[in-house]
Amino acid sequence: MNLVTVSGPPSSGKTAVILKTIDSFQKRGLEVGVVKFDCLYTDDDILYEKAGVKVKKGLSGSLCPDHYFVSNIEEVTQWGIKEGLDILITESAGLCNRCSPYVKSVTAVCVIDNLSGINTPKKIGPMLKSADIVIITKGDIVSQAEREVFASRVNTVNPGASIMHVNGLTGQGAYELSTLLYDEKVEVKTLVGEKLRFSMPSALCSYCLGETRIGESYQMGNVRKIDMEDKKGKK
Amino acid sequence: MITTQDIQQQTIAELFEQYPFLPGFFEENTLDVDGQINEKLDDFLNILDDEEEKENRAMDKTQVMESMAEYITQMLAFLGEDEDEGVNSITLLPGTNKSGEKEKFEELTINKSEIVCIVGPTGSGKSRLLADIEWVAQNDTPTSRTILVNGEKGDKKWRVTSGHKLVAQLSQNMNFVMDLSVYEFLELHAQSRLVEDVEGIINKIFEQANNLAGEKFSLDTPITSLSGGQSRALMIADTAILSKSPIILIDEIENAGIDRKKALELLVGEEKIVLMATHDPILALMGDRRIVIKNGGIHKVIETSGDEQNLLSELERMDNVIQNMRTRLRHGEIIRQEDIGF
Ligand SMILES: Nc1nc2c(ncn2[C@@H]2O[C@H](COP(=O)(O)OP(=O)(O)OP(=O)(O)O)[C@@H](O)[C@H]2O)c(=O)[nH]1
Numbered sequence: 122m123n124l125v126t127v128s129g130p131p132s133s134g135k136t137a138v139i140l141k142t143i144d145s146f147q148k149r150g151l152e153v154g155v156v157k158f159d160c161l162y163t164d165d166d167i168l169y170e171k172a173g174v175k176v177k178k179g180l181s182g183s184l185c186p187d188h189y190f191v192s193n194i195e196e197v198t199q200w201g202i203k204e205g206l207d208i209l210i211t212e213s214a215g216l217c218n219r220c221s222p223y224v225k226s227v228t229a230v231c232v233i234d235n236l237s238g239i240n241t242p243k244k245i246g247p248m249l250k251s252a253d254i255v256i257i258t259k260g261d262i263v264s265q266a267e268r269e270v271f272a273s274r275v276n277t278v279n280p281g282a283s284i285m286h287v288n289g290l291t292g293q294g295a296y297e298l299s300t301l302l303y304d305e306k307v308e309v310k311t312l313v314g315e316k317l318r319f320s321m322p323s324a325l326c327s328y329c330l331g332e333t334r335i336g337e338s339y340q341m342g343n344v345r346k347i348d349m350e351d352k353k354g355k356k
Numbered sequence: 357m358i359t360t361q362d363i364q365q366q367t368i369a370e371l372f373e374q375y376p377f378l379p380g381f382f383e384e385n386t387l388d389v390d391g392q393i394n395e396k397l398d399d400f401l402n403i404l405d406d407e408e409e410k411e412n413r414a415m416d417k418t419q420v421m422e423s424m425a426e427y428i429t430q431m432l433a434f435l436g437e438d439e440d441e442g443v444n445s446i447t448l449l450p451g452t453n454k455s456g457e458k459e460k461f462e463e464l465t466i467n468k469s470e471i472v473c474i475v476g477p478t479g480s481g482k483s484r485l486l487a488d489i490e491w492v493a494q495n496d497t498p499t500s501r502t503i504l505v506n507g508e509k510g511d512k513k514w515r516v517t518s519g520h521k522l523v524a525q526l527s528q529n530m531n532f533v534m535d536l537s538v539y540e541f542l543e544l545h546a547q548s549r550l551v552e553d554v555e556g557i558i559n560k561i562f563e564q565a566n567n568l569a570g571e572k573f574s575l576d577t578p579i580t581s582l583s584g585g586q587s588r589a590l591m592i593a594d595t596a597i598l599s600k601s602p603i604i605l606i607d608e609i610e611n612a613g614i615d616r617k618k619a620l621e622l623l624v625g626e627e628k629i630v631l632m633a634t635h636d637p638i639l640a641l642m643g644d645r646r647i648v649i650k651n652g653g654i655h656k657v658i659e660t661s662g663d664e665q666n667l668l669s670e671l672e673r674m675d676n677v678i679q680n681m682r683t684r685l686r687h688g689e690i691i692r693q694e695d696i697g698f
Pocket residue numbers: 129130131132133134135136137138165214258259260261262287288289290
């Protein structure tokens with residue numbers, strides 16, 4: 122079985138791109154499955170079901186979805202193998218821009234869209250910087266120049282990645298993407314012992330543990346404060 | 357190839373001097389060099405070795421250094437390309453249509469400064485043809501077509517590197533979304549292309565765009581408040597002059613607020629290969645050839661004949677009649693028999 126991790130900011134077009142790519146896989150007779158990770162709610166599983174693929178969803182609720190992802194990825198992999206899949210795709214929304222679900226040996230795809238603004242590549246951390254393939258969507262509604270500028274910004278923060286434009290509505294580029302994602306020689310059996318590409322933040326404060334009251338006396342653990350001093354001599 | 361060994365012992369000032377595009381890399385990767393410009397790169401990046409800094413910035417030293425070396429290598433290659441490495445022609449070799457039959461042409465070469473129209477019903481396979489060209493298909497797409505660049509098997513760099521895209525696209529649905537003035541917008545695009553004479557390029561594009569647009573605009577107009585015709589004019593002038601892609605795909609150009617003939621002349625003058633999906637007779641006859649697509653395959657290639665070209669001036673006259681009536685209507689006038697002028 123092949124395994125692919127797809128991540129990216131909310132509503133960037135992950136599901137749209139995955140669905141169009143699944144089309145191409147199915148035409149080649151490959152058995153595809155998807156596991157969708159989200160925080161509170163998702164309808165994506167229904168869309169995948171309609172496309173005729175095996176699907177599971179996991180809601181992390183009170184946990185950071187990426188932490189939840191890592192705690193579950195081995196079980197998910199075993200599920201995919203048991204179901205006899207040729208390719209298993211995981212979709213997760215990058216919500217905190219700091220964590221990323223990428224595992225070293227697993228193909229990592231980041232989906233971002235042209236509408237998110239040219240400073241977005243700078244703001245997204247390892248989810249963009251350590252991806253193998255970066256997919257840029259929604260190119261159909263912005264100008265050529267904006268697409269070029271956006272792609273060059275992406276290239277500056279992740280020069281090693283393959284950068285592709287895919288249209289989530291028409292599927293333009295999705296066939297081509299599918300050829301980069303599946304390799305029949307690859308056989309994932311287990312992820313036990315594998316490592317994340319980048320460590321996740323160790324933040325653990327009282328609010329992580331359910332505290333709702335405001336004030337210093339309720340704050341414990343890893344607490345950090347904004348520097349409110351006026352800086353002198355620096356613009 | 358630049359490696360991490362080549363850069364780690366140099367000071368940041370030395371690196372910036374040698375690679376003028378490098379400050380952009382520091383900026384995009386939120387590395388602030390204020391006051392540390394004379395430090396060696398290796399020492400400067402030591403801050404990332406600190407566990408807490410590493411966690412906070414989500415970057416590690418090795419990764420940043422490798423990424424930087426890769427970036428420098430790419431940019432040097434990009435700047436080192438000269439004109440004769442450019443694309444002079446693309447050649448299509450036939451594949452099959454949706455029923456598996458061989459396409460009805462032998463070999464189709466399109467040279468720079470040529471305009472080729474693509475016609476056929478929606479869903480007939482126009483997008484697939486375009487995608488094949490963009491991906492420099494090598495008998496490895498659903499149509500089994502092959503695309504040659506300058507008569508040779510295309511380099512795979514066209515597929516996935518951001519600075520090398522074979523096709524630039526312009527369509528009616530595209531809009532500007534950035535909150536910038538015309539000047540700032542062109543400046544940003546020119547900088548991302550590492551243009552040397554930014555000011556010169558901005559003026560050239562601005563002049564050309566105004567030459568195409570029905571109503572003039574100024575350099576400090578916000579791009580989002582340009583009219584449809586003005587936006588189209590700016591997009592075309594910018595793509596013609598500043599886009600590195602040798603092929604321009606145009607998906608219709610509405611006949612409003614823009615001189616379409618001049619627009620095509622500009623693209624041709626900038627030595628682009630122009631592909632145009634259109635069913636507008638005036639645009640179609642401006643093309644040198646038409647590719648007819650049917651059932652997922654190329655069904656026919658038609659040369660625009662002398663007879664057809666002669667009709668063009670008549671069509672343009674008819675078009676002017678309609679445009680003229682539009683203007684009269686807008687000004688509250690009455691439409692008269694003589695406005696038709698037949
Ligand atoms: N115009 C245009 N719209 C797109 C494109 N790709 C996706 N969309 C639209 O963008 C919206 C969000 O797309 P999704 O695929 O649901 O995004 P997502 O990243 O899966 O979203 P979450 O899973 O909720 O984080 C949908 O309305 C899509 O139809 C594209 O290339 N062009």
